[in-house]
Amino acid sequence: MTPPISCSGRIAFPADDLARIGREHRGLVALRNTLVHHFLEEHDLRTEDGCLLARQALTAAINRVARAHADLQTCAADMEQARSTMAEYLASPEFHDWIVHERVPWPVTTIAQALVDAASELAPGGWTSVETALSWFLTRDPGERPDDYGCRSWRQVIHESGLFDLQVRKVDGRPRAWYGPRIPRFW
Template structure:
């Protein structure tokens, strides 16, 4: 074997090694993408949960990488303000969850572009690599190695990012599972006691008070307007209350007082410290 042939053989081996690493990493990325798509949301009757999950996983396994990407963008990955609520079911005992990651408009554009480009890169690699590169020369193999090194770097970074997102989803599901098994939820279903310390409306009231308080106290009517703008889905009736003042009173997480301002009675509130609220 001549020196040229030895160099070409070594160069081709390097190309094949990199090509194999790229394909395997793309497959790992695609498999993780399938797992996220099949598990990030669910709405089913309690008796049908396992069947629905199995059916969704089976259908997801049949989808192309392009179809998976289209489902991830806008369903799992969303821009801020475009989050979707779970579908309510009222005909039978059911469970529904929808895990999403929201990003600023700029970051969402970056994420969408980088991950959608992976579909084009993967298709080009699998279907057109030999057409695009001359592996019959050392120089051609070196160019191919550069292309593969760049592709491997991109898919590796994207796979790492996807793993972080999957970890956040798994963590959130564990929190949800722990909550479902918690004494607070059992107390809610058995005795009808609202777990005020973890519901969104309490968080919204506390957040509004921190934003609007003057001398520790915040006006209730101003806080209501602030919450309605940022948490439009939060309503007292969903928590068994007729008014916001009733929510503030029933939660036992806030102090409430009525003052006269310019001759008119006006309600003010402030968060209690955690030890007082839990008592």
């Protein structure tokens, strides 16, 4: 029997953005309360000048609400795009192979991306010592381990992923592993 799969998601904002969004929404609530409870007190609708000021206040309120609505629509569209992308991936042959045949989808794994990042920072466009890359990576994400992906070593991850070329070079008379991101070939 196949074990059940659970998936969850969350929206995370940087602290500054979250504070700004909170201020904007508290401001909208205050605007609503002012319009509902104090608008008639603040605007004399019995005079032409009072009506013009009331109209300006309502126009400003409508514009403010419209901007907030547009922001929410953008957020909703982004969430729909994320949902659609996830649904597309869940329907892909790669996902099927991962779940049914336990084939790791290497291009989307944290460990493969970390190896790409290490290679691009330590030796852009060239070869990177596996040992140096691992030291670099383990300071950034020590919890990532090859056995989480069914591999016994980092060299096996590099080999199994198919995303890198692997070489053994002599350094100070000792064999050392080096890797480089594989360049797609179109012939």
